Amino acid sequence: MANKQAPRNVRSTSARSSLMIAFSLMVVGLVGVVAASIYSDFILLFAFVEVTSVSMFFILILSLIPAYFPDKMNVESIFYCGLGKEPYMSSDRVYRPNVPLLNTAYDHDWDRYYDAKSVKVEKK
Amino acid sequence: MMEYSLVPIIAPLALILGGVIAPFLHKERRAMLAVVSSFFALAIVANSWVLINIGEGALFYPTEGGLLMNASSAFVVELTLILGFLGAIYSFEYFEDRRHLGLFYSLYSLFLASLVVMAISFNVLVIYAGFEASTIAGGILILFTRRKSATKAAVRFFIMSVIGAIAILGGILYQNYLTGGFILTSSAFTGIANSDLVLLATIYAIGFSIKVGIFPFGLIWLPPAHSEAPTPVSAILSGVMVQIAAFAVARIIGVIAPVSPQLALLLIGLGGLSLIIGAAMAVIEATAGSRLSRFHVGEINIRGIKRIWAFSTSSEVGVFYMLIGLAILTPSLLPIFFIGVLLHFLNHGLAKALLFFDSGFVIERSRVADLSVLKGLGRSIGPTGVTYLIGGFSLSLIPGTLGYTTFREFTSPNVSIGITALVFSAAAMILFTTVYSMRCFVSGKPAAEVTYIKSHEAKHSLLRVPGIVIAVGILALGIVITLGANQIAFHGQFQQIEEWVEMAAKTIANMTAVGVYH
Numbered sequence: 227m228a229n230k231q232a233p234r235n236v237r238s239t240s241a242r243s244s245l246m247i248a249f250s251l252m253v254v255g256l257v258g259v260v261a262a263s264i265y266s267d268f269i270l271l272f273a274f275v276e277v278t279s280v281s282m283f284f285i286l287i288l289s290l291i292p293a294y295f296p297d298k299m300n301v302e303s304i305f306y307c308g309l310g311k312e313p314y315m316s317s318d319r320v321y322r323p324n325v326p327l328l329n330t331a332y333d334h335d336w337d338r339y340y341d342a343k344s345v346k347v348e349k350k
Numbered sequence: 351m352m353e354y355s356l357v358p359i360i361a362p363l364a365l366i367l368g369g370v371i372a373p374f375l376h377k378e379r380r381a382m383l384a385v386v387s388s389f390f391a392l393a394i395v396a397n398s399w400v401l402i403n404i405g406e407g408a409l410f411y412p413t414e415g416g417l418l419m420n421a422s423s424a425f426v427v428e429l430t431l432i433l434g435f436l437g438a439i440y441s442f443e444y445f446e447d448r449r450h451l452g453l454f455y456s457l458y459s460l461f462l463a464s465l466v467v468m469a470i471s472f473n474v475l476v477i478y479a480g481f482e483a484s485t486i487a488g489g490i491l492i493l494f495t496r497r498k499s500a501t502k503a504a505v506r507f508f509i510m511s512v513i514g515a516i517a518i519l520g521g522i523l524y525q526n527y528l529t530g531g532f533i534l535t536s537s538a539f540t541g542i543a544n545s546d547l548v549l550l551a552t553i554y555a556i557g558f559s560i561k562v563g564i565f566p567f568g569l570i571w572l573p574p575a576h577s578e579a580p581t582p583v584s585a586i587l588s589g590v591m592v593q594i595a596a597f598a599v600a601r602i603i604g605v606i607a608p609v610s611p612q613l614a615l616l617l618i619g620l621g622g623l624s625l626i627i628g629a630a631m632a633v634i635e636a637t638a639g640s641r642l643s644r645f646h647v648g649e650i651n652i653r654g655i656k657r658i659w660a661f662s663t664s665s666e667v668g669v670f671y672m673l674i675g676l677a678i679l680t681p682s683l684l685p686i687f688f689i690g691v692l693l694h695f696l697n698h699g700l701a702k703a704l705l706f707f708d709s710g711f712v713i714e715r716s717r718v719a720d721l722s723v724l725k726g727l728g729r730s731i732g733p734t735g736v737t738y739l740i741g742g743f744s745l746s747l748i749p750g751t752l753g754y755t756t757f758r759e760f761t762s763p764n765v766s767i768g769i770t771a772l773v774f775s776a777a778a779m780i781l782f783t784t785v786y787s788m789r790c791f792v793s794g795k796p797a798a799e800v801t802y803i804k805s806h807e808a809k810h811s812l813l814r815v816p817g818i819v820i821a822v823g824i825l826a827l828g829i830v831i832t833l834g835a836n837q838i839a840f841h842g843q844f845q846q847i848e849e850w851v852e853m854a855a856k857t858i859a860n861m862t863a864v865g866v867y868h
Contacts, residue, residue: 249457252486253370256464259479260362263416263471268532271475278482279515285486286508289493293501325496328450333496339652341717348799 251281292323369459376452406863421854436816461487503574517557565624576660581710589703596670604859614679621671628665653721693755704741726793737821742784751828
């Protein structure tokens with residue numbers, strides 16, 4: 227969704243490398259399948275099909291946890307020697323996964339299916 | 351008739367190259383659009399050349415077991431490339447966040463390349479690889495809305511696709527056991543017991559039905575994935591991806607040619623259920639919302655603008671399965687029903703992409719994706735209001751639009767009255783949905799107090815362009831076909847179109863049109 231304001235971007239090497247791995251596997255798989263079909267080598271073709279399958283499972287696993295990770299966390303429920311309270315710790319500072327593979331924070335402006343920055347909705 | 355040529359690899363290679371180069375131009379958005387659209391244009395030119403010159407023959411590279419371009423493949427690829435090109439233009443204004451545009455274009459091009467690969471092969475392994483690559487690229491593209499609900503929708507899409515892929519892989523291994531190969535030619539299946547052919551066709555039909563979005567599998571993943579994705583991706587998922595999967599089913603089952611009234615009835619039944627339930631769901635979504643229509647991944651109940659058309663896609667893909675089922679039921683009429691497959695591919699592809707593009711325009715303009723809080727846009731909807739109606743009318747099979755082709759298919763004497771009634775009931779529901787949602791777009795009265803706290807003055811002129819181009823195409827072709835078929839005008843042009851589509855339909859399940867159906 228179009229959003230003029232740049233989202234909070236948490237830099238993470240592991241997240242970026244996940245995207246690179248998934249992307250590379252997909253490109254290698256796709257190009258490999260075309261190449262293997264050109265050489266009519268079915269063993270090679272199977273191998274590249276397998277590469278695309280691995281990429282698909284890799285992405286599925288990467289997406290699964292962030293999809294069902296809770297959005298709102300009660301920081302006080304975390305025992306942290308009394309420091310799990312404002313101002314020592316806010317719910318924003320508790321780890322929340324980013325959008326899988328894209329390594330960018332979720333856009334919560336559209337959580338209610340309208341742009342909360344532009345539109346205000348009040349029940350009549 | 352069969353010629354060795356490099357042409358079949360031009361389109362996929364052009365798209366892959368465009369996809370690989372795009373991210374390197376991330377600092378210059380216009381350059382990115384120029385590069386991606388140039389590669390699309392190159393692919394369109396090469397494919398148009400094939401479309402005009404292919405005739406009854408086929409071009410292959412380097413063997414018949416590799417990539418093979420015949421009339422039906424060229425037809426399907428042409429629509430894919432044109433919608434992909436329009437989607438690329440639409441995306442330029444849709445993604446104002448420049449950091450993601452490069453990656454988006456890259457995945458978008460690879461997504462379309464994988465769909466093209468699926469369409470231009472008679473080798474099940476290559477089709478399967480295209481299926482998997484399209485799942486990967488399509489799934490990541492859904493994430494680009496950066497919403498939690500989009501991640502959930504992508505996960506559903508992945509899981510269902512993996513289940514479908516396992517079934518297809520089972521089919522591939524069984525085919526290899528039966529024929530000793532992976533190539534789809536009728537000679538490979540000669541001499542194999544009909545019971546084995548029926549089992550193989552059933553495995554493939556069920557495996558692909560998940561990707562096609564047939565009831566009941568489609569309802570689990572299709573409405574969330576198609577509605578949560580960015581609009582240009584929704585347009586390609588609905589207008590191209592599910593249709594290419596249906597095209598693959600037609601090709602595979604057409605070649606295997608099982609003789610089984612039970613399988614035919616299963617496909618007709620699944621298609622019919624999909625058709626009527628999908629259309630009913632679209633009406634429920636537009637009027638009552640996800641509270642009743644269900645299959646929602648968001649945290650609140652909505653009357654999702656894009657969800658309406660996602661349910662409609664689940665309905666329209668039923669037509670493909672009904673046509674394939676009818677072709678199995680009466681093998682002598684297979685070419686006629688396959689003409690229907692191609693024409694419905696064209697009608698649904700164009701109309702659905704248009705409806706998604708225009709729905710996306712309404713969402714961007716109003717900053718609202720839920721009909722229950724949408725304030726009518728009034729006159730500012732402009733030409734998009736007209737193009738949206740043209741798309742909806744075409745899906746409702748109204749004469750004068752491309753929908754008339756499907757209208758003719760299902761009013762022919764070859765189709766039973768029950769099936770005709772089913773198709774027209776679904777069309778009536780889609781007509782109601784179109785008019786009702788249009789009324790909300792223009793003069794919607796939200797159930798809540800809606801105030802704009804920040805003016806959104808962007809004109810979104812580029813977002814209107816794909817809708818206008820497609821609507822002109824739907825009307826031009828629709829008028830020629832309607833008037834030509836009824837011998838009022840354009841009779842010569844109509845005959846040319848009819849002869850060409852007839853010839854192309856023969857090449858869905860045969861490498862060349864000279865091949866003979868079983």
